[in-house]
Amino acid sequence: MGIFGKSKDEEKKKPKPDFSNVQSGGSSTAPEETGIGKKTYTVQSGDSLWKIAERHYGDGNRWRQIFEANQDQIEDPDVIHPGQTLMIPDGGKKGEDR
Numbered sequence: 001m002g003i004f005g006k007s008k009d010e011e012k013k014k015p016k017p018d019f020s021n022v023q024s025g026g027s028s029t030a031p032e033e034t035g036i037g038k039k040t041y042t043v044q045s046g047d048s049l050w051k052i053a054e055r056h057y058g059d060g061n062r063w064r065q066i067f068e069a070n071q072d073q074i075e076d077p078d079v080i081h082p083g084q085t086l087m088i089p090d091g092g093k094k095g096e097d098r
Contacts, residue, residue, distance in 0.1 A: 039088040043080050057091040065089050 041052060049063035057065070067077045069087045074080060 038090065041086050041088050043082050043084040043086060045082045047080060047082070049074075049077050049080065052086070052088070056088050062091060065091060 039056075041056070043052075049066050050060040053063040053066055054060035063077065066086060066088060067074055069089045073084065073086075080086070
């Protein structure tokens with residue numbers, strides 16, 4: 001059983017996302033400014049919401065903030081794919097408690 005209570009059989013039944021329209025180009029994965037308090041991040045191979053939260057907020061436990069901001073494109077927080085562009089909500093300074 002997965003960490004979020006879904007069995008491996010349930011995970012296998014999900015249709016695989018189609019990333020055929022993902023374009024490569026820029027080599028930078030640094031977040032882009034998209035307005036006040038919002039940035040985007042392009043998921044890289046090996047990333048998880050925990051790792052992204054740790055990188056941007058200094059605290060992996062804040063992965064839920066990223067998940068909640070991207071629920072329109074992330075059904076299962078354990079499953080993100082290289083090439084996805086995620087919104088990174090403003091979280092204050094790295095390591096700041098919230």
